[in-house]
Amino acid sequence: MAAPLLALDSVSVAFRSERRETEVLSRASFAMAPGEIVGVVGESGSGKSVMALAIMRLLGAQGRVSGGRIRFDGQEITTLPEAAMRAIRGRQIGMVFQEPMTSLNPLFTVGYQIAEVLAIHLGLTGAVAERRVVELLAAVGIPAPAERAKAYPHQLSGGMRQRVMLAMAMACGPKLLIADEPTTALDVTIQAQILELLLRLKRDSGTAILLITHDMGVIARMAERVLVVYAGEIVEDAPARELFARPGHPYTRLLLQAMPTPREKLARLPVIAGALPPPSALPQGCRFHPRCPDAIQRCRDEAPAAFALGGGRLARCWRAAELLAAMEGVR
Amino acid sequence: MSAPLLELAHVTRDFAVPAGRLRAVEDVSFSLAAGETIGVVGESGCGKTTLGRMILRLLAPTAGRISFRGEDITHRTERALKPVRGALQAVFQDPVSSLNPRLRVRDIIGEPLVNRGGPRDARAERIAELLSIVGLPGDAGGRFPHEFSGGQRQRIAIARALSVNPALIVCDEAVSALDLSVQAQILNLLRDLQTRYQLALLFISHNLGAVRHVSHRVAVMYLGRLVELAPESELFSRPLHPYSMALLAAVPEPRLDQVPAPALAGEVPSPLTPPAACHFHPRCPRAEARCRSETPQLRPIVGTGALVRCHFPG
Numbered sequence: 001m002a003a004p005l006l007a008l009d010s011v012s013v014a015f016r017s018e019r020r021e022t023e024v025l026s027r028a029s030f031a032m033a034p035g036e037i038v039g040v041v042g043e044s045g046s047g048k049s050v051m052a053l054a055i056m057r058l059l060g061a062q063g064r065v066s067g068g069r070i071r072f073d074g075q076e077i078t079t080l081p082e083a084a085m086r087a088i089r090g091r092q093i094g095m096v097f098q099e100p101m102t103s104l105n106p107l108f109t110v111g112y113q114i115a116e117v118l119a120i121h122l123g124l125t126g127a128v129a130e131r132r133v134v135e136l137l138a139a140v141g142i143p144a145p146a147e148r149a150k151a152y153p154h155q156l157s158g159g160m161r162q163r164v165m166l167a168m169a170m171a172c173g174p175k176l177l178i179a180d181e182p183t184t185a186l187d188v189t190i191q192a193q194i195l196e197l198l199l200r201l202k203r204d205s206g207t208a209i210l211l212i213t214h215d216m217g218v219i220a221r222m223a224e225r226v227l228v229v230y231a232g233e234i235v236e237d238a239p240a241r242e243l244f245a246r247p248g249h250p251y252t253r254l255l256l257q258a259m260p261t262p263r264e265k266l267a268r269l270p271v272i273a274g275a276l277p278p279p280s281a282l283p284q285g286c287r288f289h290p291r292c293p294d295a296i297q298r299c300r301d302e303a304p305a306a307f308a309l310g311g312g313r314l315a316r317c318w319r320a321a322e323l324l325a326a327m328e329g330v331r
Numbered sequence: 332m333s334a335p336l337l338e339l340a341h342v343t344r345d346f347a348v349p350a351g352r353l354r355a356v357e358d359v360s361f362s363l364a365a366g367e368t369i370g371v372v373g374e375s376g377c378g379k380t381t382l383g384r385m386i387l388r389l390l391a392p393t394a395g396r397i398s399f400r401g402e403d404i405t406h407r408t409e410r411a412l413k414p415v416r417g418a419l420q421a422v423f424q425d426p427v428s429s430l431n432p433r434l435r436v437r438d439i440i441g442e443p444l445v446n447r448g449g450p451r452d453a454r455a456e457r458i459a460e461l462l463s464i465v466g467l468p469g470d471a472g473g474r475f476p477h478e479f480s481g482g483q484r485q486r487i488a489i490a491r492a493l494s495v496n497p498a499l500i501v502c503d504e505a506v507s508a509l510d511l512s513v514q515a516q517i518l519n520l521l522r523d524l525q526t527r528y529q530l531a532l533l534f535i536s537h538n539l540g541a542v543r544h545v546s547h548r549v550a551v552m553y554l555g556r557l558v559e560l561a562p563e564s565e566l567f568s569r570p571l572h573p574y575s576m577a578l579l580a581a582v583p584e585p586r587l588d589q590v591p592a593p594a595l596a597g598e599v600p601s602p603l604t605p606p607a608a609c610h611f612h613p614r615c616p617r618a619e620a621r622c623r624s625e626t627p628q629l630r631p632i633v634g635t636g637a638l639v640r641c642h643f644p645g
Contacts, residue, residue: 043510157598158375187374188537192581192594214510217583221591244587258515259585260540262567268519269544272512275480291512 003074004031005175005208006055011068013047013054023066024279025050026232029306032208032225034175039223039240040212041255043276047232048212052178055210056095057085073175091121094169094207098181100161104153110164111137111149117171136167141197159190163197170201177201180212195221216259220244228252231287232279234306238313246327248315250294286318294319334401335362336498336531337386342395344381350603355381357555358395360629365498366529370546370563372539372578376602377552379535383501386533387419388412400498417443420492424504426484430476436462436487437472443495461490465520482513489520499531506541518544539582543567551575554602554610557629561637571637571644573615609642617643 013025025047032038042048053059055070057077070078073092077085097103105113114133118124124132130149137145140163153161162182169177179198183191195218202209211222219226219240226243228236228251236249247253257270274291277283283290289299298318306314309321317323344356356378363369371379384390385397388404397405399415420443423429430439437458444454462471465486476484485505492500502521506514522545525532534545542549549566551559551574559572570576580592597614600606606613612622621642629640 043512159598187599188539188581189374189577189595190598192583192591195583196591196594215583216511216585220585220587220589221583241587244585255511256585258511260515260518260538260544261584262539262543262579262582263584265543265563265567268522269515271515271519275482275513276510 002033004071005034005036005073006210007031007071008051008055009069009071011051011054011070012066013050013059013063014066015059015063017062020280021066022279024063024232025054027068028234029068030227030234030237032210035202035206035208037202037209037211037222037224039219039226040210040229041214041216041219041226042229043214045276045278046229047279048229049180051229052095052180052210052212056089056093056178057082058089087121090117090174091172092174093176093178094172094174095178095180096162096165096169096182098184100158100165101153103165104161106153109150109152110156110161111151114149114164114168114171117168121172132171136171137164139170140164140167140201141193142167157190158186159193162186162194166194166197166201170205170207173205174207176208176210178210178212181214182211183218184213184215191218198222216256217261228255231277231282233287233316234314235288235316236314237306238315239311242311242313246324248309248313248320248324249288249317250292250319250323251288252315254293286316288317294323336365336367336400337363338396338398339386340396340398342382342385342392342397344378344385344390345393348603353602354555354605355602356385356392359552359557360395361550361557361560363499363531363533365531366525367548368525368532368534368546370542370549371533371535371552372537372542372549373552374537374578374599376554376599378555378602379552380503382552383421383503383533383535386499387421387501388415417447417495418498419501420495420497420499421501421503422485422488422492422505424507426481426488426508427476429488430484432476434475435472436467436474436476436479439476439487440472440490440494443491447495457494461494464493464524465490466516480513481509482516485509485517486520489517489524493524493528496528497530499533501533501535503535504537505534507536507538514541521545539567539579551578554599554605556610556640557638558611558640559637560629561635561639565636569635571632571635571639572611572641573617573643574611577614609640611641619643 008028008030010027010029012023012027014021014023040048054065065078111133115129118129133149134145142148142163183194223240226240227234230251236252254272260269272291285301286299286304289295304316304318306316308314340360342359346353346355373379385392440458440461441454467486506517536542546563548562550557553574559575570579577595595614608624608626609622612618627640627642629638632639632644
């Protein structure tokens with residue numbers, strides 16, 4: 001890979017509650033190239049959103065990066081003073097979240113809120129800023145953008161609000177867009193529109209996208225590379241075509257099988273037994289072993305490292321290479 | 332088929348809103364047999380939840396008739412509904428807000444049994460049986476809802492619904508808040524229970540994959556109207572209404588060999604001001620003048636098991 005745009009090196013995140021500190025993300029490492037779409041998939045509580053917040057340095061008073069380093073665009077940002085970080089956040093790294101209603105201020109028009117971003121980061125004001133706001137709203141596919149700029153958030157539909165959030169995130173031409181469940185609250189036909197829009201924004205502006213979702217379908221549609229997160233660890237890191245053809249980690253495989261699709265009806269859906277363990281009560285050894293149908297004694301005793309499996313993929317599993325070879329044999 | 336368990340005839344529901352009248356459900360007719368599941372799909376504002384609430388008789392229709400076991404329950408008073416209340420049960424999306432946090436699980440599950448009377452010992456026995464039927468540990472009865480994960484809480488809600496031997500359970504987005512691995516467990520459980528107890532289910536969901544997995548027939552709704560009603564295998568392999576097609580095409584699949592269809596343009600119009608004639612015509616790729624002037628009726632399509640509300644189906 002050319003110089004990565006974003007690189008996490010063994011990043012851990014801990015949250016404090018009362019007197020205890022709990023690690024919710026453990027030694028996460030990955031790198032993403034400029035213009036790449038990396039999908040992050042996992043269940044609620046897996047740590048996937050915390051990873052995004054750590055990159056943005058938005059962990060709040062209770063959370064902190066407890067280990068490792070994050071480099072963005074050649075600069076270490078883990079230790080950057082808050083003032084310098086503020087110049088990166090919003091300008092070089094844009095973000096959108098699941099629920100645009102809570103990210104937008106209900107008291108101001110959407111045009112005003114986008115103009116505010118332009119004023120803070122780019123020093124644009126007056127008629128120039130106004131023109132740019134309308135351009136940005138048009139670029140995210142909002143019809144009658146000049147009129148919609150005068151609308152308050154509650155006057156827009158969920159899909160339109162998410163487009164406004166994207167216009168705001170893209171306002172300064174960021175190198176990286178972090179999108180955390182950007183379509184989860186939307187209807188499926190509107191989701192399709194927003195996903196199309198994200199692909200177009202990436203194509204037109206070369207923005208890299210870190211797309212966080214629980215939906216393997218969205219990952220398949222969007223991502224070039226996929227990180228699978230389970231119980232605070234990245235358990236697989238693979239190019240999308242490898243991952244969907246032959247999942248390397250048993251958890252990835254089960255996750256793909258458990259998704260009911262409208263394309264076929266099965267007599268029974270394969271299930272993953274049990275539930276995700278809370279960060280305060282992680283099992284010994286491999287964190288997935290109590291739910292893993294392929295677990296052996298070693299998985300119970302010893303935590304696996306992330307092993308390279310060839311084809312640019314890594315899996316945190318003692319048996320991944322062997323299971324993949326067996327899968328090859330079957331085919 | 333014997334007499335249907337549930338029958339809806341031209342059911343309509345209006346709500347008075349400051350801006351006028353909102354027609355949440357319009358002229359919906361279908362019947363549901365014992366042991367059958369109908370999946371109801373559609374996007375926000377299509378009326379699927381209002382439909383479920385009318386079937387549960389938590390709401391009365393503005394027009395039309397609802398019959399349950401051959402008896403008209405459309406305008407029954409609360410007192411007159413009492414004999415059928417037990418037979419009509421519900422499981423909702425969010426098991427956190429639908430379970431009383433101050434009650435122990437055994438009291439939550441036993442509540443419908445208490446209402447029905449009977450000896451205390453029999454009740455305790457029944458609760459233990461229900462816990463095992465839905466796959467909860469035997470000691471769960473003494474604990475509180477917050478001690479359980481989302482999937483387990485949904486099992487508690489299902490146990491409560493089952494406690495009074497219902498004939499029909501309305502599941503409104505019952506698996507939507509659950510993670511994938513847990514969702515599959517609950518979907519399998521619902522199917523097992525249905526076979527075991529000949530339950531009828533009305534499975535309301537925006538998740539088409541989940542709907543296919545549990546349903547025998549599927550109803551597609553758009554802006555209050557039933558636009559297609561077809562056997563599951565037909566609807567998913569050959570949808571006939573352009574909206575059903577668009578809805579299916581919009582679901583991203585967890586595989587790379589799919590060719591994404593172009594997204595459906597526009598948004599669902601406000602139910603306060605639905606488009607004239609066919610509600611779908613402004614977004615429909617095959618709309619013609621007739622679609623703007625003449626409301627299509629739900630009609631059988633020759634050579635299929637489907638009912639479709641479209642002038643140009645297929």
